[in-house]
Amino acid sequence: MxxxxxxxxxxxxxxxxxxxxxxxxxxxxxxxxxxxxxxxxxxxxxxxxxxxxxxxxxxxxxxxxxxxxxxxxxxxxxxxxxxxxxxxxxxxxxxxxxxxxxxxxxxxxxxxxxxxxxxxxxxxxxxxxxxxxxxxxxxxxxxxxxxxxxxxxxxxxxxxxxxxxxxxxxxxxxxxxxxxxxxxxxxxxxxxxxxxxxxxxxxxxxxxxxxxxxxxxxxxxxxxxxxxxxxxxxxxxxxxxxxxxxxxxxxxxxxxxxxxxxxxxxxxxxxEKLINLASVKAQRGLAAELVIAADQFIISPVGRSPDIIRSRASGDELRSVIAGYHWFTDWGRDTMISLEGLTLVTGRFTEAGWILRTFARYIREGLIPNLFPEGEKEGRYNTADATLWFFHALNRYLQYTNDRFTLNSLLDKLKEIIDAHVKGTLFGIGADPADGLLSQGQLGLQLTWMDAKVEDLVVTPRNGKAVEINALWYNALKLLEKWLSEENEDSFAAELEKLSAKVYNSFNERFWNKECNYLYDVIDGDLGTDSSCRPNQILAISLDFPVLDKSKWKAVIKVVSEKLLTPFGLRTLSQEHPHFRPKYFGDLRARDAAYHQGTVWAWLIGPFIDAWLKLYPEQKKKAGEFLKSFDSHLSEACIGSVSEIFDAQDPFTPRGCIAQAWSVAELLRSLVKTQAAPLPH
Structure with missing residues (x-):
């Protein structure tokens, strides 16, 4: 080797x-x-x-x-x-x-x-x-x-x-x-x-x-x-x-x-065993380095002893994912986005199941935790998307393992999650009966991944119906509909089919910005409709069940490629926007003001690659070229790992956490995908 x-x-x-x-x-x-x-x-x-x-x-x-x-x-x-x-x-x-x-x-x-x-x-x-x-x-x-x-x-x-x-x-x-x-x-x-x-x-x-x-x-x-x-x-x-x-x-x-x-x-x-477990194309070169880097984020959390005991009593081990080093703990959203790259591409299927079942034990009011604060036993639940990413992560896990035991053990919880979202749950999260779209938000709270605040000022106000939340919502509805149909629970599946059709039609009718030829970032928000050009819209194509009508995929990918794509991921805001910040630098106030206002996030390269290959399935080589700058980056900041974020303009200086779970995971997953590597056995 x-x-x-x-x-x-x-x-x-x-x-x-x-x-x-x-x-x-x-x-x-x-x-x-x-x-x-x-x-x-x-x-x-x-x-x-x-x-x-x-x-x-x-x-x-x-x-x-x-x-x-x-x-x-x-x-x-x-x-x-x-x-x-x-x-x-x-x-x-x-x-x-x-x-x-x-x-x-x-x-x-x-x-x-x-x-x-x-x-x-x-x-x-x-x-x-x-x-x-x-x-x-x-x-x-x-x-x-x-x-x-x-x-x-x-x-x-x-x-x-x-x-x-x-x-x-x-x-x-x-x-x-x-x-x-x-x-x-x-x-x-x-x-x-x-x-x-x-x-x-x-x-x-x-x-x-x-x-x-x-x-x-x-x-x-x-x-x-x-x-x-x-x-x-x-x-x-x-x-x-x-x-x-x-x-x-x-x-x-x-x-x-x-x-x-x-x-x-x-x-x-x-x-060496970690490398041997991984997908064949992940066993050498840059991908092999990322397999080793991925291992840094998978943890046995020592701070929650009662949960360890409960996990072992049910035949599991407690596993979670550190979102980033040095200062992040385990976050629900980051874990679910990272799961495929950290544990499935790397062949660590048992640990993937442990992670999913670990987070399922913490479901409250139809939500998985947003994060577990440092040194605390209980999670915080202020997130509108982590639970929807849970459906995505579970589906990818099933694609690799076909673990019907885990699926069946979670079906009741999944139904409870959808039911809570339909009826309405914490933090204003709930489906609008009029159009089926998912709304979220309370004054002063940020529930999406663009969650920066400067003191009491919400930097990216996204209360209302956010584009990626509804892409994830539709994906979750279709996934549960599929799983219930496979288990002959036809009545609930039929309800989900009806609701998902309503969401699909409402999304395509209401989110399309005809003037700009891309998707609105938020509709029905506190500030009305937000037409900012942001990367969140790419999830309307990239997920397993795309909510955006296929006739509009090319337009969205074109604008994202031209306005947001960089050598290290996607910008969080187009450069012509008046609130665009080219550099992430300075004290906490200055940094948070730039965090999602242009700053490049490496993890977004994964959804972009997924969307690109859905539109151009024959262009794997071209898709792989979008990743070529990352090789030199592994010698640039934290040697052997991938930074959380980058400045929005050349030279794209790495910033934030020196090693970020979803950055490593999505790069590794995308490398394997663009090289047509077989799944690990």
């Missing part, structure tokens, strides 16, 4: 900012992660070597922030391979002088350094389903080195503001073979286990003061924080004696049970 590898070659003459702009991410299948810049600098509050996923009320917690790394050569020369950063000063990227290559190998980060005549390799990985990180150093060739590492600590929730740590907040307990860092009892203890030749720990209890996190400053947040450090860990490394620092909040017995070398071997074997 070809190993998925992505290399970033480096020479000291290149601008050092290059290493600050590129990030890496490793995850543990629980929602925890390790992440940073290629340079080793802390530029975000989320950058840390161990962010553990813990039960509520904590959620994800930063435990080990950083390592300051020095090497002592055989001639007593000392070099630094990390960064020096202080308040309001430039970051000094010392390691840039010695770095020769950064690569992802099976999705795991590896740094290669040349110091004198010595080649050294550094590797970071997290064992699956453990709040543990291994940071390993080994000499490939050349002389022995003395490695000096200074761990830096700031225990806090990962999304909490940066803080000035105090020496008195922490203490260290030395045990026979490991060290334990303790702080406020609400936090777990951090175990540090150094493993290597001639290891010693020199304690000094110092501080690394006033670290400036410049991306936090750019985003309008507090950007300066300090870290506590217990001292310096030293070890000798040579070609036969590597060194590993293991940091974990797992029980010490678990850390002892498997050394880093064995843990790495098992993790690489797990990743």
């Amino acid at each position: 070809q190993i998925p590898v992505r290399k970033i070659l480096w020479s000291a003459e290149q601008p050092h900012n290059y290493l600050l702009d590129k990030e890496w991410l490793v995850t543990n299948g629980l929602g925890g992660y390790a992440s940073g810049t290629l340079a080793g600098a802390l530029t975000r509050r989320y950058h840390a070597l161990l962010t553990a996923a813990l039960p509520s009320p904590l959620g994800r917690v930063v435990l080990l922030n950083h390592l300051i790394e020095h090497l002592l050569l055989s001639d007593s020369t000392q070099v630094c391979i990390s960064c020096e950063q202080t308040h309001l000063t430039d970051i000094t990227v010392h390691g840039a002088s010695y770095l020769t290559e950064f690569r992802l190998e099976w999705g795991l980060p590896v740094w290669c350094y040349k110091i004198g005549n010595t080649l050294m390799e550094k590797r970071i990985f997290m064992p699956h389903l453990q709040n543990t990180v291994h940071i390993s150093y080994r000499v490939i060739s050349g002389d022995e080195l003395t490695l000096n590492l200074r761990p830096s600590i700031d225990f806090r929730r990962h999304d909490s503001p940066l803080q000035k740590s105090k020496k008195d907040d922490y203490y260290l307990v030395a045990h026979h073979f490991y060290y334990q860092i303790c702080a406020d009892p609400i936090f777990p203890r951090l175990n540090l286990l150094p493993s290597g030749k001639k290891v010693c720990f020199t304690l000094d209890g110092g501080e690394v003061k006033d670290i400036h996190h410049f991306i936090e400053a750019d985003r309008g947040y507090d950007a300066v924080g300090s870290l506590w450090t217990p001292g310096t860990i030293s070890a000798r490394i040579d070609t036969g004696n590597p060194f590993t620092l293991t940091a974990s909040c797992e029980p010490v017995e678990n850390m002892q049970a498997m050394n880093a070398e064995t843990a790495l071997k098992k993790e690489l074997e797990r990743r």
Whole structure:
């Protein structure tokens, strides 16, 4: 098998900012992660070597922030391979002088350094389903080195503001073979286990003061924080004696049970199995890298213990999808849109079923949750489309698996969902008896995916009958009608057939903008009819049951191609609109004002490809060309993954989350679809 590898070659003459702009991410299948810049600098509050996923009320917690790394050569020369950063000063990227290559190998980060005549390799990985990180150093060739590492600590929730740590907040307990860092009892203890030749720990209890996190400053947040450090860990490394620092909040017995070398071997074997499970055309090249990237978002949520027990009692495991790293939790909408790309194209059918049945358990008032907030046990339900996407995801699951057991177990819930929408449910969501179209919205609430607010101002007011909501509504009605007919529930199916016909006729009569030759974005809204040219209309073609009459497909695809299509997805608003924003930048207010006002969203490339191939089924090669820019993007922001959003104009700078579930999922799904790959067995 070809190993998925992505290399970033480096020479000291290149601008050092290059290493600050590129990030890496490793995850543990629980929602925890390790992440940073290629340079080793802390530029975000989320950058840390161990962010553990813990039960509520904590959620994800930063435990080990950083390592300051020095090497002592055989001639007593000392070099630094990390960064020096202080308040309001430039970051000094010392390691840039010695770095020769950064690569992802099976999705795991590896740094290669040349110091004198010595080649050294550094590797970071997290064992699956453990709040543990291994940071390993080994000499490939050349002389022995003395490695000096200074761990830096700031225990806090990962999304909490940066803080000035105090020496008195922490203490260290030395045990026979490991060290334990303790702080406020609400936090777990951090175990540090150094493993290597001639290891010693020199304690000094110092501080690394006033670290400036410049991306936090750019985003309008507090950007300066300090870290506590217990001292310096030293070890000798040579070609036969590597060194590993293991940091974990797992029980010490678990850390002892498997050394880093064995843990790495098992993790690489797990990743190889992921590739083998996937569709044949997803087993090499860019698609194989995305199969590995997709794994980062599928989690066993640790914060909802009672739900885990209930799931296991029914023969399932609790599974969900992290919407994006670093700050998103599991969102219903994102999960359902991502399901095919993350779990079906990748052959992870059992987990797909677990995810669908997990969300079905949370249905309330005919709705699945919009999101599960960080560290909380209950979901929030303020969404008009996530539940309709649930029907779409279930249908794609059935296309791959024909799992009639799951379908039959969910049919009553699906009927309840439709019934609740017909009668009316929370947040003003309900079908209009006059035309059958689905309306939604309450003052001050955003229930569609375009959900940005600036304080009390709704940036994209879409209360009323939104175009993609009604495309999803029609699709859900037709899907349930089909499933009920297959199960001989003809009476309910006949009611749905009648309602869906009404929705189809009303949609085509009321949403078509004759003047502009495309679909209105919203009708019957608080502000009347919205004729903004937005990408939402593409769902009227792309879904399994298109609500738009086929005679109008070409016109819609033409306007979307000409006004919204970019190399990295679709713009959220056409450039000639007076509210168009070309860049997503600045503080929260400025960013939210641009979030859906032009900003490009990568996930929308999936529905666009679907619509294109419905109109031009013979043009798979042409459709594949719409995806070609993404290959270089995987070396641009978060190495090996796909960003959430991009600026709306050239050079289309990546923004938002550095790794987004539906961006990865829809790109992977589209790659496989345009290459005519067979479904996985």
